[in-house]
Every structure is written in C-alpha cells, then in structure tokens.
Amino acid sequence: MTVRWDIFCTVVDNFGDIGVTWRLARQLVAEHRCAVRLWVDDLRAFERLCPAIDITLSEQWQEGVQVRHWPKDWLDTEAAEVVIAAFACQLPSAYMDAMAEREVTPLWMNLDYLSAEDWVIGCHGLPSVKYKHVQKYFFFPGFQAGTGGLLREEGLLERRRQFQQDDVAQRIFLQGLGVDRAADTRLISLFAYENTGLASWFDTMAAGPEAFHVLVPEGRVLADVRRWLGDEGVEVGAVHRRGALTVQVLPFIRQDQYDQLLWCCDFNAVRGEDSFVRAQWAARPMLWHIYQQEEDVHLEKLEAFLRLYTEGLCGPAEKAISGLWRAWNAGQDMTGHWKSVCEQRQELAEHAQAWCLEQASRADLATALVKFYRNWI
Incomplete structure (x- = not known):
C-alpha cells in the first residue's frame, strides 16, 4: 500500500x-x-x-x-x-x-x-x-x-555531467536567459544575502587581468550590486561592464533552471541551505554565504563545514578558499583572498569534483x- x-x-x-x-x-x-x-x-x-x-x-x-x-x-x-x-x-x-x-x-x-x-x-x-x-x-x-x-535525485550527477560536456546545450540555456558568454570569460553565479564585502570583490575582478561575467539572479544582494554600480539600474536583463567585469541581472528562475545555471558557471556563490547543496552537486568551486544567527552561532557551523570540505587540499589552496569564505561571511575585504583563490583554481576545481563524488557515495x-x-x- x-x-x-x-x-x-x-x-x-x-x-x-x-x-x-x-x-x-x-x-x-x-x-x-x-x-x-x-x-x-x-x-x-x-x-x-x-x-x-x-x-x-x-x-x-x-x-x-x-x-x-x-x-x-x-x-x-x-x-x-x-x-x-x-x-x-x-x-x-x-x-x-x-x-x-x-x-x-x-x-x-x-x-x-x-x-x-x-x-x-x-x-x-x-x-x-x-x-x-x-x-x-x-x-x-x-x-x-x-x-x-x-537531497539528491536519482540520476542527477549523470545529467549534470552530460550537460557540462555539451557546449551547445549550455549556450542554448544561457541564451534563453539573455546571457551571451564571450570567449575566454569565466562565469560566476551570485546568489547571496546583503554583503558589504561585495564591493571589494567586484573591484578586484574589474581591475584584474581576467574577464569575469557575474550572473546575479534576483535576490537580496542586488542592493549591494546597485551601490557598486553607482545606483545604475539593476533591473532584470540589465548588463553592466566595468573594466574586466561584466555584471548581469537574471530573473528568479525555477529550481531545475538554477541547477543548470550552477552547472554552466566556473564558480558559484550561494547562500542558505538549498542552493548550498545544489552547488556541491555542480562540482565546481564555490563560496557559501551562511544564514546569520544570533551570537554568531552560524560561524561555528561555517568552520565545521570548512574542516570537512578542505580535507586533502594543499596548504595554499586550503588557506585561499577558507580565507575567502571567512572574509565573505564577515563582510570583509575580499581582494587578497580572491587573488589567492584564482591562483589555486586548478586544485580547487579538482577538489570540488572529488567532494561531489564522495558525498554521492x-x-x-x-x-x-x-x-x-x-x-x-
């Protein structure tokens, strides 16, 4: 029955x-x-x-x-x-x-x-x-x-693997959101709570040698994005370019579409619990904005996860990703931490895939x- x-x-x-x-x-x-x-x-x-x-x-x-x-x-x-x-x-x-x-x-x-x-x-x-x-x-x-x-649906990782290996499918999906990904540009998704550290992060990307395209689904962090842009419009579909950084506002999308967005990106900044788990199944380097609690209890949870997540990383990679997470969750300057993460990109990418497979076991x-x-x- x-x-x-x-x-x-x-x-x-x-x-x-x-x-x-x-x-x-x-x-x-x-x-x-x-x-x-x-x-x-x-x-x-x-x-x-x-x-x-x-x-x-x-x-x-x-x-x-x-x-x-x-x-x-x-x-x-x-x-x-x-x-x-x-x-x-x-x-x-x-x-x-x-x-x-x-x-x-x-x-x-x-x-x-x-x-x-x-x-x-x-x-x-x-x-x-x-x-x-x-x-x-x-x-x-x-x-x-x-x-x-x-939470992990049956066949999720195989669907993700096939999608990440299909450049045409990714291009069609992104075009459906109005995103035109330029060659040699790294995609970042940004779904976060309000964060005073955003300006330093965006400044670093804008002034850097690499091209970044940040995709921001509608959400609470848009107020900080608007301030960084100098009160320029951040309505859905808006695309802003400053130096090496392109910032684009996306509509709020369904869960299955959000999964595909995470799969398309090279780096995912997520928040809370649901998007946090989905970023892990995306098997890409990530940044977690944990929900703030009274007396900073949330920071204990952040450290507990970092201890597990960073096992097996070399010293510089562990220091880079841990420093980035701590700075982001404290609303601090992201400049040095982001540069370190970029330097350790390859190891962090391989580690994200290994972590995904470990959790899926x-x-x-x-x-x-x-x-x-x-x-x-």
Missing part, C-alpha cells in the same frame, strides 16, 4: 525552507511512490519556485504532490502515516491530536537544518519529545556517515528517510 506522508513547511527565509521541502516532496513521490501532502504557510514564496502554483487555492496538485495551504485556522484533517515537521516548525495542535488518535501511531520526525558539526552524528535518529504517546525523532541531514545525507536524504520509516515499522 502507498504510504502517506505529510510535510509541514513554515517559510522563514524566503526560499530555503520551501526549496528543501519542495524538492523532498517531489522525490518521495517520483522515486519512492509515496503519497505526499506538502503543507505551506506562504504560497507566494512558493510561487517563485513553482510558477504553476495558484496562490488562491487551498488545495492543488503539482508534479504529483498534493500542495495544501497551511491556514491559520486549522481544519480537522486525518494525520498521515509519516509526519515531517521541517526545520522544527510547530504543528497545529489539532493535527497533533489527530496523530494521537490514529489507530496506528504515525512516525513523527523533525527534519532539522543541515550542519557539519560533530554533535549531529550523535543526535541523528534519536527520540525527541513526545506528544501524548506519539514520539518525535530527530533527523539530521549531513555530510558524514551516521547522518541523513543530502552515500544514500540521499529521501532514501534515508524512507529507510528510517521502514526500519521503524
């Missing part, structure tokens, strides 16, 4: 939460034949990722997933066999009662934020709180054995969740 899954998502940071849960819901349906209801409290944010969404509907089907608007005034709903509270969101009290009233107790999991910190392995899969007799469990995505792994997150359920029953 088809197992029913309910996934609850509260949209906190624009697109990261819904981006992860939307990918997960689709994969559970397509690859594991689960019946999935995705409960979302903000359909407008969801619409940016899935333009087919009708934000006026309380219930609709998208790519095999039953999408439900999560209303403030909850209606009585039968609980599913598997319940996922994404990123520790609080379930409606009436739904929790419905879980407790089921004849067969459901599996209730908190799908937590991605982290490379050592303590995650010890907490993954452990019981959490109880509601009446319904036990909740921790489920942590991660980069090491003993965690839940990363483990079970993906959706498969791990399904296996956890089967073991639980």
